Amino acid sequence: MSTKQPAPGWLQPVTDYIPLALFLIAYLTTDILTATAVLIFATLLALVLSYSVARKIPVLALLAAGVVAVFGGLTLFFEDDLFIKIKPTIVQILFAVVLYGSYLFGRPVLKLVLGTAFPLKEEAWRPLTIRFSVFFLVMAAANEVIWRTQSTDFWVAFDTIGQIVITFIFMMTQVPFLLRHQLDENTETQDS
Template identity: 55%
Template sequence: MKNAEPSWLRPAVDYGPLAAFFAVYLVGGLLPATAALMAATAVGLALSLAVTRRVPVMPLVTAGVVVVFGGLTLWLNDDTFIKMKPTIVQMLFACVLLGGLLFNRMLLKPLFHTVWSIDDDGWRRLTLRFGLFFVAMAVLNEIVWRTQSTDVWVSFKVFGILVLTFAFAMAQVPLLNRHRLPERDATG
């Protein structure tokens, strides 16, 4: 039986590792921050499993990439790998969403149908937009880490990606409103 998810769990799993990464980076640098990211990611997944008896797919995929690229960063003492991690995660999400569209699968619908009640054309457009957004974010991460200092990249990773994602999501409100399904009458 699936346990109900408390309201604090999703933010803890999604943002706890990022907060740990940033806090440790400020006091210890990128390599210790990478280790903290890996540890906090594992704790977040374990917490999710303990509380709900399941692990969400997106944090699980992200954790796999964190383990591989964080491990390479620490093992080889080369920050290139952790800086590439957001690119890989964003491109994985883009490939899944855009690949799903090739097979007429709107993969955002099963994830967000309880939040957004929109028609299939809306799901198709929203999926395309998010897929292209993830491609753009991957390209942007590559530009930032290859042309800027580590301090700038860390700020971009911690704050920039979050702000850009929020702004992009808010920009989708007109699409959501245009494709909203009529509310069903509760009386039948």
């Protein structure tokens, strides 16, 4: 009988942030088109790494990679950075829709993703899902405002560094909620 091993803790940060870091480095040393090609390649390599290590690819990572490939490919084909600039908007909206939609259909993705790290009371998943969905919609709106009103340099800084910092701050603001709604050990052992 085989037991499924969880993915190592380093895998998700590596597959999430290394493609962005390579995109930033390529942009700073070349141009937006080369950086886009690097992002596409690094994102596909991240999927391969995720599958080779964990023997699975998370659904949200697969969706994000698909959007990167499509919008990055359009950027390269048309030699127009518009497509790569709207990519974060599309990804953020997809995340919001998938998170909230999965909750409405009774299979909350957020619970599947965070449930083992943060075992919460059942009633906590709905407000947490709404918070994350709204956060992703706000980030989509911010991306739209920034790429339309700021320079490409500013947008690249926001897309790579800014979004990571804002996401980290958002996650830290959720810690009190997570602590208030975590399952206590007695509840966990009674449910087992």
